[in-house]
Amino acid sequence: MxxxxxxxxxxxxxxxxxxxxxxxxxxxxxxxxHNSEVIDLAEFELPIFDNNEIFSDPGFALLHRRIRESDGIVLAFPIYNWAPNAAVKSLIEATGATGDGRNTSAWFDKVVSFVCSAGLPHSYMATTSLAGSLMNDFKCVINPYSAYFSGRDWEEGKLSDDRTKRLTKTMHVHAELAALLSSRSYTSTWEV
Incomplete structure (x- = not known):
């Protein structure tokens, strides 16, 4: 299915x-x-998360709905300064905001996979805090097969064959986890 x-x-x-x-x-x-589309944040002029005006932005409503209605989310982002870029964090802050009586997180119980590009191979652990936040706050299931690629993984403008296999495996595991968890018996809310 x-x-x-x-x-x-x-x-x-x-x-x-x-x-x-x-x-x-x-x-x-x-x-x-599977039904998969690329949603490009560069096509939105989403304001930085302010816990107020962002909720009126039409881009916010679209992003929130697409995340909420998905079976799983792949986040593709660059690694800057040993951490995921600010845009991915702002996206999660906005679409994960809860507690104001109007907005409920779109992220609860999602399977999430990371696809990252970085200059050097040294910051492959940069997704750890983001993964921990998604798991603790929204009870997301994080794919243990992150797809992390540095500048050394490209050959003539294309991902090397070996690293393409890693991306493929990461997407297979992502889909399998989402399929297995699609019939889960629980739903999460904001809870500790």
């Missing part, structure tokens, strides 16, 4: 490598019969 597995490209860089990885990830999911 096809799943809805969007890939959110969180880079705002016009020459982004992670955007290309997002397209590749969505294509892998589509090739396996």
């Amino acid at each position: 096809p799943l809805t597995l969007p890939v959110i490209s969180c880079s705002l860089d016009p020459a982004s490598l992670s955007r290309g990885l997002a397209v590749q990830a969505a294509q892998i999911l589509q090739n396996h019969g």
